[in-house]
Amino acid sequence: MIDLPKHDLLAKFDAVAGERQAYLDAGGRDPVGVVMSEVLSPTRAIIAGRETITMGTYNYMGMTFDPDVIAAGEAAMREFGAGTTGSRALNGTYASHRACEDALKEFYGTRHAMVFSTGYQANLGVVSTLAGRGDYVILDADSHASIYDGCAMGNADVVRFRHNSVEDLAKRLGRLPAAAGKLVILEGVYSMLGDIAPLKEMVAVARAHGAMVLVDEAHAMGFFGEHGRGVTEAAGVEADVDFVIGTFSKSVGTVGGFCVSNHPKFEVLRLVCRPYVFTASLPPAVVASSAASIRKLMHAPDKRRRLWENTRAMHAGLRARGFVLGTPTAESAIIAVIMPDQATTLAMWQALLERGVYVNFARPPATPTGVYLLRCSLCAEHSADEIATILTAFEDAAAAIGIDRRAAA
Numbered sequence: 001m002i003d004l005p006k007h008d009l010l011a012k013f014d015a016v017a018g019e020r021q022a023y024l025d026a027g028g029r030d031p032v033g034v035v036m037s038e039v040l041s042p043t044r045a046i047i048a049g050r051e052t053i054t055m056g057t058y059n060y061m062g063m064t065f066d067p068d069v070i071a072a073g074e075a076a077m078r079e080f081g082a083g084t085t086g087s088r089a090l091n092g093t094y095a096s097h098r099a100c101e102d103a104l105k106e107f108y109g110t111r112h113a114m115v116f117s118t119g120y121q122a123n124l125g126v127v128s129t130l131a132g133r134g135d136y137v138i139l140d141a142d143s144h145a146s147i148y149d150g151c152a153m154g155n156a157d158v159v160r161f162r163h164n165s166v167e168d169l170a171k172r173l174g175r176l177p178a179a180a181g182k183l184v185i186l187e188g189v190y191s192m193l194g195d196i197a198p199l200k201e202m203v204a205v206a207r208a209h210g211a212m213v214l215v216d217e218a219h220a221m222g223f224f225g226e227h228g229r230g231v232t233e234a235a236g237v238e239a240d241v242d243f244v245i246g247t248f249s250k251s252v253g254t255v256g257g258f259c260v261s262n263h264p265k266f267e268v269l270r271l272v273c274r275p276y277v278f279t280a281s282l283p284p285a286v287v288a289s290s291a292a293s294i295r296k297l298m299h300a301p302d303k304r305r306r307l308w309e310n311t312r313a314m315h316a317g318l319r320a321r322g323f324v325l326g327t328p329t330a331e332s333a334i335i336a337v338i339m340p341d342q343a344t345t346l347a348m349w350q351a352l353l354e355r356g357v358y359v360n361f362a363r364p365p366a367t368p369t370g371v372y373l374l375r376c377s378l379c380a381e382h383s384a385d386e387i388a389t390i391l392t393a394f395e396d397a398a399a400a401i402g403i404d405r406r407a408a409a
């Protein structure tokens, strides 16, 4: 036995660890311990020896196995090596990092683009650097953890408004000192319920109160708007949004984060943004793959169409089977199946896995208080057969664990 100190700093997590252990002891499968031993395609993997349809990835556009994306990564790895071993601000900016930023500038039609090592770090860095002590961040209560963490790091005063409420946003902005610096943060698509923000109205309200606007388009890049630039493009508000944050870990199919902007002073962020300066840059293969993917996403109307078709088919199919969903119609490629409690969510999640379907188990704090979800995210590459198989699995799993869907409907 290790001799633990009297004040064990890990003891505060005993309740969390105990709850998990009790579930595992009762024979449950671990929703945070899933291992994909092989990945066969953007929509299939081997999990615990079984071929499984994946419907809980953010691989919206199915770019992970795109031959051009893979070839670009392979070539960069051979030419530039496995990693940069340094910060973007020192030895970690290679030609491929610049090329990736050029691809982003072209994709968004902006003057500036800055690539971070993850989307989490992009939010952490940009939010904390823009909004410091004495400034106000006004954000949706359902904002992603990386946005909240950016606020905490920057020490700005945080004002939360009710999820997607234009009225509450206006009310809270109206109470702030007119002269103070203000940053309104919105997300194009909210990743837990899959609903989209009323960006047109919200951006107008923010502007009317003299606030700068940042929109996180993590779950919208690639398939919202004519060119895939996100809800900002679809809502026609690009000119009034100061900063767009995004990630490569969803539609782009790799890993990394970014911020694009037309702000004339944007480049100073490369000097003062700590999560950009004090971390190693992405490996050359990753940025080269990302650039190839971004360029292909500029011309992907067929994939966008297929993704919307798949999403609508899944939404309609689940609804017809009596499941309660996060949105009345399909608003994005995320479909949240609302469950009554944690035990039912876990039982259903496991029953689906046993039927060869992987979805995300989601619970607070990732979800709003008291909300338990089976989160499904569609891919442009899901076939009609796969969608039919998933729907049958949902029906069988619900019957097997005894969910009364008529009561829920």
Ligand code: PMP
Pocket (backbone or CB within 6 Å): 118, 119, 120, 121, 123, 144, 146, 187, 191, 216, 218, 219, 247, 248, 249, 255, 256, 257
């Ligand atoms: N923003 C939002 C809205 C997200 O959902 C996520 C990740 N799920 C991130 C940022 C962070 O992205 P990354 O995975 O690249 O760190």
